[in-house]
Amino acid sequence: MTTLLVIAKEPRPGRVKTRLTPPFTPAQAAGLAEASLADTLDAVATAPAVRRVLVLDGEPGPWLPAGFDVVAQCAGGLDARLADAFAHCRGPALLIGMDTPQVTPDLLTVDFADCDAYFGPAEDGGFWALGLADPDPALLRGVPMSTAQTGAVQRRRLVAAGLRVADLPLLRDVDTAADASAVAALAPHGRFAARLAESPARRGTGRR
Numbered sequence: 001m002t003t004l005l006v007i008a009k010e011p012r013p014g015r016v017k018t019r020l021t022p023p024f025t026p027a028q029a030a031g032l033a034e035a036s037l038a039d040t041l042d043a044v045a046t047a048p049a050v051r052r053v054l055v056l057d058g059e060p061g062p063w064l065p066a067g068f069d070v071v072a073q074c075a076g077g078l079d080a081r082l083a084d085a086f087a088h089c090r091g092p093a094l095l096i097g098m099d100t101p102q103v104t105p106d107l108l109t110v111d112f113a114d115c116d117a118y119f120g121p122a123e124d125g126g127f128w129a130l131g132l133a134d135p136d137p138a139l140l141r142g143v144p145m146s147t148a149q150t151g152a153v154q155r156r157r158l159v160a161a162g163l164r165v166a167d168l169p170l171l172r173d174v175d176t177a178a179d180a181s182a183v184a185a186l187a188p189h190g191r192f193a194a195r196l197a198e199s200p201a202r203r204g205t206g207r208r
Helices: 026-046 078-087 150-160 177-186 191-197
Strands: 003-009 051-057 069-072 093-096 117-121 127-132 165-167
Touching: 003 026, 003 078, 026 051, 026 191, 051 078, 078 093, 117 150, 127 150, 150 165, 177 191
Parallel strands: 003 051, 003 093, 051 069, 117 165
Antiparallel strands: 093 127, 117 127
16 A cells, blocks of 8 residues: 655745735735645545655644654755655655645555556646655656656656656646636635635735
């Protein structure tokens, strides 16, 4: 059975979802990040797994459900932090972020019997999920992160290593206000959609 990993930041104002400000305030953006993380952790808690791990930058809060091990993120760029998350795994592992609150337990129920890796592309050119039957941190180190080519480069790295890659569905990350509205519409009954409805965006972008 698979280890499920969630890499995340503690949802504190000014540290998360900064691209949502404006139109949202830093506090509202942090609230949306917390709701997104809570929905994600709920999906992971329901999916079958041998172990559930939160790889966290910061401190856990009341949004963390029972049944998760908490591991601190290492220093360095995102590629190094993702690689380090896999380095702590023994056996098959699937890693996701906190930016896809529309994720479901079914999407996280993977079987490595006929493949060596799972790849979940994101609409912005990155990836929302990466699964490895035999976690090898070297598969992530050096991949340029947060670019429109990140996903393509990462997938090519897997193929170049001779891995059989199975693709997961394309999902949209929550980075901007437009993303937030689109993702909330996909999961209207989750915490994220409810928090978005409670967080009216400010009109315009100027300060008053």
